[in-house]
Amino acid sequence: MKNRFIKTAAATLILATVMLVTSAFAQGTTSLEKCLDDQPNEIQECLSKTSKHITLGSCYDQANAIRSNYAKENVRSYCFYHISEFPNLSSCVAKARLFTDAVNHDAGLFNCYSQFERTIKKGTCEKMSKLFRFPEKGRYLKSNCENLL
Numbered sequence: 001m002k003n004r005f006i007k008t009a010a011a012t013l014i015l016a017t018v019m020l021v022t023s024a025f026a027q028g029t030t031s032l033e034k035c036l037d038d039q040p041n042e043i044q045e046c047l048s049k050t051s052k053h054i055t056l057g058s059c060y061d062q063a064n065a066i067r068s069n070y071a072k073e074n075v076r077s078y079c080f081y082h083i084s085e086f087p088n089l090s091s092c093v094a095k096a097r098l099f100t101d102a103v104n105h106d107a108g109l110f111n112c113y114s115q116f117e118r119t120i121k122k123g124t125c126e127k128m129s130k131l132f133r134f135p136e137k138g139r140y141l142k143s144n145c146e147n148l149l
Contacts, residue, residue: 030065043078056085073101089116102133122148
């Protein structure tokens with residue numbers, strides 16, 4: 001009888017713990033993340049539902065609140081390429097460096113280089129070439145830096 005009581009109490013405790021963890025997990029999900037779960041390819045539509053005026057900063061804030069690394073990376077990509085309002089090279093590079101995927105990271109850096117190519121000095125370009133995660137891409141940019149002043 002005593003053994004049965006202990007087993008029942010242990011099972012109840014485990015069940016209660018699972019329920020608490022599950023409810024805490026569900027409460028931590030943002031409305032953007034819930035929308036993306038239902039419509040994974042509709043980032044713009046989901047962002048529109050959660051914010052009236054989307055700026056680069058608010059877009060990244062919403063991306064940072066997402067728990068799923070995959071969804072977070074996709075929203076960051078949308079923010080970077082579709083809400084680009086980078087006033088200067090350093091702000092662009094800072095956002096490109098937020099990508100966790102190496103391919104996205106390096107593509108973002110090249111995008112920054114392309115956007116600000118006319119204003120980049122040789123020293124800045126060489127520093128930027130060291131930020132690439134794929135060494136061959138960094139070497140490619142560095143070879144382009146040789147043509148700058």
